[in-house]
Amino acid sequence: MLMMIWRQFVMEWKLYLRDKGAMFWTFAFPVVMLLGFGIIFRGGGGPKLTVVYVQPAAQSTRDAALLKAMEEVQLKVLPLAPAEAEARWAHGETAAEVLPEGEGYRIRLNSYLMAQGGPTAGLVNQAWLLAQARLNGSPEPRRIPVSVESPGGKKASNYAAFLLPGLLGLNLLSIGLFSVGMVNVSYREKGKFRRLAVTPLPKWIFLLGQVLQRLTISLAQAVVLLIVGWLAFGIRNQGSYLDLVVVMTLGTACFMSFGFALSGFAETSETYAAIANLFFFPLMLLSGVYFTLDSAPHWLQRSVAFLPLSPFLSTLRAVFNDGAGLAGHGMGLLVVGAWALGAFLIAVRRFRWN
């Protein structure tokens, strides 16, 4: 029986290696994603916030003091003539602008871009307090010192380091849903499994062979991503490699089985694509791939912890970014493991040859 699984596994690998196009893309796609995001967020906490400064007819000492203070609080100031500023605003490109009004100023925020506009308004006001103190000759307001650290305290890493495990997780989810589940549905549609159905080959051996093969591909892919992350951005695994392999293996098994299980619920590729997207987008948005959910409602945060992606990512980040051991993450591993097993059992139960 082990021999049968092994034969199945080897055959899957041979077929995979012969499909050069598919092979290229499974490796190229995540690397391109990582390079793209990594370059955009290279600076660390993302690019500076930009504020449009609408130039008054004549610049006063007060205006000069505000401009200087805005530079000091790390805002990127874009001084524009009123007409130009208005055109930019009308195009919807401006998130926040400072305009002279009466004796003082007014801050205008773009209601669509509050995520940037909100913090920008805060910084402009801070700069204004600083400028006023200077103009009045009173002592400068003292700011509370800020220190930047990673949660595990291992090393102050940047957003790209936060993103890399997120991409690893996202990549597993998308291989599971699209390349495993989708391929299975389309093979079934084309009748590629019918000949197997009249042999005594048990379904679970066939499925396990596939899961194991996808597992090794995904691990190889993860290795490539880690090397690219290290060479291009200097992001390195802070934890033990053994722990990393354990987490990755469990996660991969989980998402591959998840794709298989879903493929048992769709007759056609079109239906499958709809179902897969139904799972893909919520999981992607809710599970902390790009940002954390700490401002979401409490019940949502609680529920997400029971979906597979979120506990997988927090465990992966703890190991990879903060060098933590697996001991403190038993619950997360348990959730991922339970999904893996449950999904595999459903996959075997629902799997049809035709």
Next chain:
Amino acid sequence: MSESALRIRGLRKAFPKVVAVAGVDLEVARGEVFGLLGPNGAGKTTTLEMIEGLTLPDAGEIEVLGRTWAREGKEIRARIGVQLQSTSLFNRITVREALDLYGTYYPKARTTADLLDLVQLNDKADAYHVTLSGGQQQRLALALALVNDPELVFLDEPTTGLDPQARRSLWDVVRRMKAEGRTVLLTTHYMEEAEALCDRLAIMDHGQVIAAGTPASLIAQLAIPSVVELTFDGDAPDPAAFAARLGGPVEQRADLWEIPTRDPKALLPRLLETAESEGVPYQQVHVRRATLEDVFLHQTGRSLRD
């Protein structure tokens, strides 16, 4: 151990828009070569696939080698060999790999070298499945059906798409299987093939068996041992007036008329005389024995390859 290789009672299958199989009873003895004939859409493939455990019947009983699917599915699968009407394998698997791999699914397997010889695919052994011609794919499918040395073999149109030489070699394979005591259930659209290979036949139409027996008994049942054919250069004209003068049925086929008769010796002079006086522009006259094809036409009112 039961005497029959296969026993089917009241088999039914309806698809959303059509009743494909409407109550079929069949019994195939061990060691027999049994043929299933019928026009396109008669329900042959659906019947076979229910027997093979691929399609779930709506009703009816199936007993394969004395076993039922519900309880001994795995054992049945190990002992039958199946060639589907169209076999779709993974594109980039080679002939040799496919035979090796399928062999590992069974408790006992014939060697790949042996099978390659049998279907004459030695020179294509390392070619990918996608690169094979239609007939070569068909031969690979046959080899796969024999990989486990099966007791009961199902062949769904095994010679469709084969060249004459490959067809003859398939006939040899089937005859050898019979000599080895295996049971074969096959479908075909070729009457000469059915006559040459099958011990017994069933003719299906509209999901039902409309006639069954040995080829000889089916022809004998027709009670019209001979057929006279008048051939034409181009399309055959309307035979109505001629038939009226002759006083018997005349069937119009593409480029010929067929006149069935019990006594060609008595008919011929009268027939030629009538043709002469009516000015029928025929080219040639043939007299032949009735064949399965005539049985088929008589039973279904259709030509096999319609």
